[in-house]
Amino acid sequence: xxxxxGELDAALTALAGRRPLLVASDYDGVLxxxxxxxxxxxxxxxxxxxxxxxxxxxGVTVALxxxxxxxxxxxxxxxxxxxxxxGSHGAEFDGPLTGERADRRDALAARxxxxxxxxxxxxxxxxxxxxxxxxREVPDRAAAAALLAEAGQDADPSLTMKPGKExxxxxxxxxxxxxxxxxxxxxxxxxxxIYLGDDVTDEDAFRALGPSDITVKVGAGxxxxxxxxxxxxxxxxxxxxxADLLA
Numbered sequence: 001x002x003x004x005x006g007e008l009d010a011a012l013t014a015l016a017g018r019r020p021l022l023v024a025s026d027y028d029g030v031l032x033x034x035x036x037x038x039x040x041x042x043x044x045x046x047x048x049x050x051x052x053x054x055x056x057x058x059g060v061t062v063a064l065x066x067x068x069x070x071x072x073x074x075x076x077x078x079x080x081x082x083x084x085x086x087g088s089h090g091a092e093f094d095g096p097l098t099g100e101r102a103d104r105r106d107a108l109a110a111r112x113x114x115x116x117x118x119x120x121x122x123x124x125x126x127x128x129x130x131x132x133x134x135x136r137e138v139p140d141r142a143a144a145a146a147l148l149a150e151a152g153q154d155a156d157p158s159l160t161m162k163p164g165k166e167x168x169x170x171x172x173x174x175x176x177x178x179x180x181x182x183x184x185x186x187x188x189x190x191x192x193x194i195y196l197g198d199d200v201t202d203e204d205a206f207r208a209l210g211p212s213d214i215t216v217k218v219g220a221g222x223x224x225x226x227x228x229x230x231x232x233x234x235x236x237x238x239x240x241x242x243a244d245l246l247a
Contacts, residue, residue: 015214019059051081064084072127112124
């Protein structure tokens with residue numbers, strides 16, 4: 001059971017007094033609405049401004065932790081500032097993938113391309129460390145489910161399957177958002193972390209953080225996060241509240 005709104009505000013108040021502090025968030029579904037075309041997922045109104053406020057606070061680091069590749073995340077969000085960028089579910093931490101793993105990604109994309117092409121509305125997205133099959137815009141819901149099932153069937157056991165909202169991502173690494181977030185926190189020597197996420201892959205981050213951190217699930221669905229907010233406007237309100245407390 002997630003905590004009440006009053007408990008969340010009390011937790012934010014306590015968090016604001018700790019330094020160094022890491023404020024980290026998923027992008028899609030948290031800072032930007034979910035859309036059929038990932039390249040059209042622009043930030044919700046006011047998000048760039050509140051992130052800038054948070055990033056300017058003394059002893060605070062803002063991190064964007066996404067399943068997107070870092071280059072894609074930077075371009076799509078348009079965010080600029082002294083932020084840390086963690087892409088491809090944590091695989092892009094020290095730079096893009098090269099060599100054998102990139103070759104495996106390309107071979108996987110070639111295998112999935114005809115399956116996706118045969119399902120009207122489906123999209124294949126090739127990321128730096130994975131390949132994703134999107135079915136959000138597939139009108140035939142039975143066909144969408146069948147495509148996701150077939151995409152994961154007989155997959156190379158070395159691949160890591162990351163199911164999400166209307167998407168199945170197959171990664172060539174076993175990196176996850178949780179391990180990346182812990183690694184970043186250790187590098188920065190943080191006293192506490194707050195993480196906001198809405199999708200299945202964000203549960204790795206929620207599980208990885210400790211009792212002194214704050215975990216926030218955005219939207220409906222089962223979660224191990226300690227707190228929940230209903231939607232993106234509530235995310236903005238939470239971040240503005242934290243920025244006020246930090247000031």
